[in-house]
Amino acid sequence: MSAGGGASESGAAQTRHGIEGVADAGAFLARLVRLEPAALVRLRPAGTPGRTALWARLPWGVLAVRTVSGPGAGDVTVSAGQLLAELTAGRAGLPTPRDSQWRWPLPPAASRPVEVLPGRELRRLAEAAAGTLRTATTHGVGGRAVGQRTLRDALLDHVAVVVTPDDAPDRPVEVTQRLVQGLIRMGFLGSAHDSSSPDDVRVRVAGRWVALVGPYGAIWSQKAMDLALQPLSHPPKV
Known part of the structure; x- marks a missing residue:
């Protein structure tokens, strides 16, 4: 895995977040936002069809990841708070991408x-x-x-x-x-x-x-x- 968001902010905007496991994603995002209201979340394909990995950096310098159901929206970084608001309201829209704000490397896929x-x-x-x-x-x-x-x-x-x-x-x-x-x-x-x-x-x-x-x-x-x-x-x- 690499540093930096994958979706280009100058390209076509992603219009749907593609998350189907709303309860699981909502629980992850709610805890994340309580720890860091301005947190970012990076959506990435999880390696298993129909699954999306949600990545976030916690305030004390570690990465948290939870895999939820749904095809996701490719590799894109958005505001965790805004995505939580979309899920809570039952909407399918993807917040404005913030790929350039993701600055942390991710661990290798194999462990x-x-x-x-x-x-x-x-x-x-x-x-x-x-x-x-x-x-x-x-x-x-x-x-x-x-x-x-x-x-x-x-x-x-x-x-x-x-x-x-x-x-x-x-x-x-x-x-x-x-x-x-x-x-x-x-x-x-x-x-x-x-x-x-x-x-x-x-x-x-x-x-x-x-x-x-x-x-x-x-x-x-x-x-x-x-x-x-x-x-x-x-x-x-x-």
Whole structure:
């Protein structure tokens, strides 16, 4: 998959959103807009006929995706809030494309599973992080006041789970709170009170990408490139 929206804003306008799974798409968009009112959503063919993948970037730098029924409108980026309004009103129109505003790469189509985690444990980790943030915001850290944004970023970067793949024990996979929080906040685990809801969460990797795949959607995060400075054996000619 590539960066940048696929449909051209200068070409013929897409007039129909092509989403048939209105309830599923509406639930995804409603949670997204609560987290980020100005969020964009990118519609892409899901690789399965008659299915569309809805992609969005969450405020803490991870990608969320949910696949819904319907052929979609090709590869196009629109306002999440405007698309939600269309679905809520029962209309089929596609909002004005905003392809040039989508600036984030997407993970490769092919990925491999490395572990299965119990959803209840991920819920516990998410709740513990939220409790830590509330306590630190109220009482400080070590007796010192710390900004809420600083605390939030530190907690999001915290590695909540380390998975050691059987086929690559020397390359552990780190699952950060950014992934865990995204999975919970987007409702991809379903209701905590529904005992019939699927609970397993799969950890998948694709190159430098790591994902948590729940029953109702996936959260993807790209590991930052490791940059190393190497001394030059011969100085450059100028």
